[in-house]
Amino acid sequence: MSTTEIRQALPTGTWHLDPVHSSIVFEVEYMAGAFRGQFREVDATIVADGEQAHLTGSAKVASVDVKDENLAAHLQSPEFFDAERYPELSFASSDIEAGEELAVRGEITIKGVTQPVELTGRATAPLTDAYGRERFGLTLRTKLDRTVFGLNWNLPLPNGEPSLSNEVSLVAELFFVKEA
């Protein structure tokens, strides 16, 4: 199955995100289990020349997608992402290392706070899709402490424990199409 073959380096070329099939999902422990949401409007570009590769990406805070519009409004408010003042989350890589897993190091910016971060994951081998375009898939994940970025909201449970974890997992399932 060539579509699932794992490659450890990013393929050469300039690659643009297929935003329809890509997702950037966050997952956080909330009270009794994992809560997930995603950002609907995302963008990313990879420029790779064999020796070096550079990945940049962004997500619109206003496109946060959860199952209740009041919760979406809360996530966009100053208590969380503050969409009005900080409309975008962004990432720029500084170093991409092939190994057993792909390691993508760089800086992530959330709510105006920029922090170093390492994403790990894997890339699939490029293939030619049904429309004659070259594409490959990239899965990356990391964990962040949301309070480092000023997302401090919480609500104590009756037992005194916080209802929302500070640790948030980010999982990006990205599909890239080669620039013609």
Add this chain to the structure above:
Amino acid sequence: MKVLALSGSLRRDSYNTKLLHAAARLLPDGAELEPWDRLKEVPPYDEDDDVEPAPAAVAALRAAIAGADALLVATPEYNSSIPGQLKNALDWVSRPLAKNPLRGKPVAVVGASTGAFGAVWSQGELRKVLAAMGGRVVEAGVAVGHAPMRFEGDHLVDTELREQLAEVVAALVSGTAVGAASRVAA
């Protein structure tokens, strides 16, 4: 720029209303304070009544907040917390949460009390409520304790408290500017 001023006290000679008058004199040029004085008319929140058209006073408060650039609330403290009628009015405004007019709006809280502590607990709880509604809440407040000794007429005579009030008003107004700039940038 318009700052809507909401006093949590209904009393005619309220120290909190006086505190808002004192704040009005500390606003920078180009900014005006517009008092909203219909709090007593807001009916008790009942989801059955939360339909269009909203009760007149509720519709007026929602429109007044929507039409203002910022909100300044002065609150007394009843039993260590927010006066019921003020909380009730904010509960009306907050519905539906996703579209409530306070979303993203700069809001500051100050307070006065006849006791020593100047409604400091009530202010803290009110900030929590306003943040939950999506307001851009100014962290600093002003706690005017022993209020009868701090005012002459509606003039705040304590220099230190007046300076604190000026800082809160300045933070509120600057929050408005930043918000407007980012809206333009977006």
